[in-house]
Amino acid sequence: MESIHILLYYRYVQIEDPMRFCKEHLALCNHLGLRGRILVAKEGMNGSVSGTKEQVAAYKQAVHADARFAGMPFKEDIGVSHPFKKMVVKVKPVILNMGADVTLENTGTHLKPDEFLHLYETDKDMVVVDARNDYEWRVGKFKNAVTLPIKTFRDFPKVALQELAPYKNKKIVMYCTGGIRCEKASAYLKENGFQDVSQIDGGILTFGKQYPDTIWEGTCFVFDRRMVSNINTEHTPLTVCEICTRPCDLYRNCSHSTCDAYCVVCIDCEQSHGGCCSKACFVEMQTKAMRNSIF
Numbered sequence: 001m002e003s004i005h006i007l008l009y010y011r012y013v014q015i016e017d018p019m020r021f022c023k024e025h026l027a028l029c030n031h032l033g034l035r036g037r038i039l040v041a042k043e044g045m046n047g048s049v050s051g052t053k054e055q056v057a058a059y060k061q062a063v064h065a066d067a068r069f070a071g072m073p074f075k076e077d078i079g080v081s082h083p084f085k086k087m088v089v090k091v092k093p094v095i096l097n098m099g100a101d102v103t104l105e106n107t108g109t110h111l112k113p114d115e116f117l118h119l120y121e122t123d124k125d126m127v128v129v130d131a132r133n134d135y136e137w138r139v140g141k142f143k144n145a146v147t148l149p150i151k152t153f154r155d156f157p158k159v160a161l162q163e164l165a166p167y168k169n170k171k172i173v174m175y176c177t178g179g180i181r182c183e184k185a186s187a188y189l190k191e192n193g194f195q196d197v198s199q200i201d202g203g204i205l206t207f208g209k210q211y212p213d214t215i216w217e218g219t220c221f222v223f224d225r226r227m228v229s230n231i232n233t234e235h236t237p238l239t240v241c242e243i244c245t246r247p248c249d250l251y252r253n254c255s256h257s258t259c260d261a262y263c264v265v266c267i268d269c270e271q272s273h274g275g276c277c278s279k280a281c282f283v284e285m286q287t288k289a290m291r292n293s294i295f
């Protein structure tokens with residue numbers, strides 16, 4: 001089977017006419033036969049697409065040919081199947097909603113993976129901050145990172161100011177999956193009195209490609225059908241199956257349509273519980289199905 005290449009990328013750059021850009025970009029993606037999900041706004045583009053090696057190579061070339069996206073870094077992963085159902089390009093007011101406005105010029109200093117690793121190993125005073133949601137860091141994070149109890153990035157501003165208050169005068173290095181959230185999150189911290197804020201350039205995925213099996217524990221949550229992307233060659237799950245409590249970090253959505261919760265469920269329990277997050281959901285789903293078959 002031919003392997004599928006998955007690209008993840010973003011750039012904050014002014015797009016004058018997002019509607020028109022969106023239309024043309026969708027035509028380009030369809031022409032190349034890609035699948036994926038791309039957000040376009042006046043502030044830039046944020047996307048992930050998948051295709052064969054040739055298809056994504058042609059896409060990268062086409063995107064780089066547009067001066068606004070010249071040299072834009074693409075994070076690239078290889079999988080066995082498409083992590084997207086179809087190709088969607090959408091216009092949004094912003095490409096990333098933090099729930100607070102920032103001036104992107106205030107974004108934190110970008111650290112290359114080697115600079116970050118060096119600091120991590122030598123600067124014991126540095127505070128590593130995970131800017132992601134709780135269901136993401138639960139299955140993997142940098143060892144000793146400070147994590148935030150947030151369910152959505154829109155909660156970052158309020159929660160970060162509370163939780164990170166003790167570190168206002170410390171050297172902070174923050175990270176997220178691919179870097180896009182930290183561009184805004186680091187600016188937000190700086191605009192709110194934090195003295196020394198940096199971010200990992202290209203996020204976890206870029207770091208993981210260069211330094212697997214070092215200071216990352218667990219796996220990396222991703223927002224497509226794969227649910228996770230491995231950083232290390234081997235890893236011990238940080239979480240357990242919510243049904244049988246054996247070590248496991250396989251995420252799925254509960255099959256019970258009214259629940260649909262993100263849950264960690266092992267392959268055995270997925271089969272025995274019909275893809276549900278719990279026994280309760282499984283029983284409810286079966287009862288519903290039975291009722292529907294009777295009436």
Ligand SMILES: [Zn+2]
Nearest residue numbers: 241244266269
């Ligand atoms: Zn289980």
Ligand SMILES: [Zn+2]
Nearest residue numbers: 254259277281
């Ligand atoms: Zn459920």
